[in-house]
Amino acid sequence: MQLSFELDTSAKASLQTQLVGEITTSITSGRLTPGTRLPGTRSLSQQLGVSRNTVLLAFSALEAEGFIESREGAGTFVSAYWPEPAPFQETGPATPPVPSRPATAEPEVTCDFQLEAVDPDLFPTATWRRLMMRRMQSPDFNLSRTGDPRGAPDLRKAICRFLGASRSMKIDPEQVLIVSSIQQATNVVGQMFVSPGSPVVVERPGCSLIAPIYARAGAEILPVPTDHDGLRVDLLPQRRNALVAVTPERQFPMGASLSTTRRKALLDWAEHTDAHVFEVDFDSEFRYEGSPKPALQSLDRHGRFIYSAAFALTIGPGLRIGFLVLPPRLVAPAMHALRLLDHAYPCQTQGAPWLDQAVLCDFLESGGYEKHLRRLRKTYMARRNALMDALTRWFGPCDLGGTASGTHLVWRLPAHLPDAGTCQALAGSVGIRVNTMMLETVTGPEYLPDWNRYLLLGYADLPEDKITAAVARLAGALLPGRD
């Protein structure tokens, strides 16, 4: 096949950028359909009259974004499942099935150790209903009213108080901007800091939904590995004006907390290189051992740190409220960015619905949120304990990571068990769903040399007895002659 576009040698964008853009747009607009084989780099370079290196670099960028995939000896294809890149499906040893697409012959899943779950049974229905009713009975109840575009002032105050107590952050409500989600916050930060060529550091393995936003805006993505102490700060590039997206309190997906030494080193590095740090706080609320460390933002001396968190994991995804904490000089640019992303045209309003903001504020101020968090923490800890106990009972002493906090743990498989992909398939055969590092929300498993030796087990919405029974069944499937 021949691709039906031409490059403009007189255009301001480089040929490679043009090529990446043309192919991306052809794919996202459906002109190039999944599975389509792309022309070879040599013939494409001849067709377009550009160097083969330009084509190779463009293909490499497209592959990094998950739009295309090269199959050894077969050529390059539009990804079958974009937007869910699964870079290890083709090249990894013993390719396991992609978790979200189990073979049709599998038995029904009776226990799903999914990550990122919320247990509906723990939602404080009565309290929330009461608080909502009160706000709705008020004469102020009127969706035609506009709100403060930064978010309800009372909610911003309540968030400051909460962050002061729980994250040691000394901030002013004027520094808080209400958004709908951490994902929206990530876009706001991108609008502010990323332009073509901007260096952006991301954790690897890490969340798959951060880099694509910045890559799309032309960022140069600089992956930095993580280990049991979090981001390898010693491997940060010596580049000026970078943006660093980091999950210090609980690294996603490995669950490590960034060590104090590294926090200090990160701060020094940021000041030395004029970098900005975007601190993403996924689930610091659930800590079972020790205390959460103060937020990185609390160390900020020169307005280089931006903090974001949300309520989707603690209250539920039915509440679309998150927030950014910004250095004062960045509040106006962030509001501008948010406006371009999601204001209500034509009214000067943006962010989360004000009724939800008001109810959340009441929930925080009444102490209801703290009480709710204590209940979640206690329940989740019991579930974590049940999972750890059951694993140890059946498999002996286990190498478990990320157990001190969060809602999933990372099990490094012992040598006597097969690799993660095989374990996943065997678990599936007895109706149990477990996750390997090949989750669609994870990018960069290859930064772990033994990436196919890890199972990720979420326990947030699984009662203890279910966990105990499931691990016993799992043992039957994984340990030969044991059933």
Add this chain to the structure above:
Amino acid sequence: MQLSFELDTSAKASLQTQLVGEITTSITSGRLTPGTRLPGTRSLSQQLGVSRNTVLLAFSALEAEGFIESREGAGTFVSAYWPEPAPFQETGPATPPVPSRPATAEPEVTCDFQLEAVDPDLFPTATWRRLMMRRMQSPDFNLSRTGDPRGAPDLRKAICRFLGASRSMKIDPEQVLIVSSIQQATNVVGQMFVSPGSPVVVERPGCSLIAPIYARAGAEILPVPTDHDGLRVDLLPQRRNALVAVTPERQFPMGASLSTTRRKALLDWAEHTDAHVFEVDFDSEFRYEGSPKPALQSLDRHGRFIYSAAFALTIGPGLRIGFLVLPPRLVAPAMHALRLLDHAYPCQTQGAPWLDQAVLCDFLESGGYEKHLRRLRKTYMARRNALMDALTRWFGPCDLGGTASGTHLVWRLPAHLPDAGTCQALAGSVGIRVNTMMLETVTGPEYLPDWNRYLLLGYADLPEDKITAAVARLAGALLPGRD
């Protein structure tokens, strides 16, 4: 001063793109503060070792985005009020004050003819409260539940029925994607279609919040003028694979409806050039004369049209719900784009809160929305009539545009009145706020040769008697010897 960055001649991004990026990021991150004078193009080209033309082109792009402004004979400066570009403040004749920053000596505003207003007195509080209560009493009420990432199926069905009746659109609920706002929909479309160098056509004058999104993603913005029949379709560029953002039912801000001839021509042009059309439907619900034309999308033969609307103007900005209607092949890419913009990490949920979606669905299905729209239409028409009558009474036959629909009209000032900027200042001196074309939501007033002869008057939240009294006072201020 010297700018503290260097360009990388070996980078894949062009030098001009790098320069635009560096300066944009320096401004948005606060390293370059408002009012800072930039180095001259000649000295900057020497410092960076690039051609002066590269610097000139970069500056021109930055000025188009409103980041910098050149002052005749004084040099180029970081815009004082970015993010609110006011390109005519410096060069226009008789510079009027920017509406949002009235002189402090002004009397209190007693009547504000603001655009894009919603009257809180018209919100159906009792009905909405009743519908919400019902949903909240249900045993399903639980914010920990996740929803369909495309939006509640019942709401998507209800929207299809509504669009079928009101906009002649024959669509399937599978083609509908719930978002939070038209602005978010505009970003979704950008993620799908815009990469560096993509041609994007926008209306001029037009909404100031569309082009910056696409420009930021590297689009080549192609402004096309509008007139009393809407977009000048005859001036569309002969470029392939363009994206055209158009407001056919009521052009913003001039209020024209795209003529039937031009609709057909637009369709032909789109098929001929392989373009996609993004139809933004700001306020087709309020039509006082004739019927709204069928949506452009209803003419779509080959899946080239994308439609978006929202409920912020009809129900209120407290409800953050809008939607996209997409050709079937574009639904998956749009969901991917929305996910990157605003999903709830870590749950697989995005879009508007599901409780609001459920209540809106009930409101649509119960006939409440139709009834509400009839009430708004009747009230707004009475207000429009009062405004037209009062203007005619005091100023004689008036040249009024955009009167057939919407919630504001466009008054082309008669020759015996001073220019719009002066009229605005005189109105302000008697406590009345009127808008010129220099609104921050409007870009490209210069496409009207007599841009300083128009006043834009919104009437949605002004009762008739207030309008009548205000126009009388306005006449006192504008007509000498008449007070």
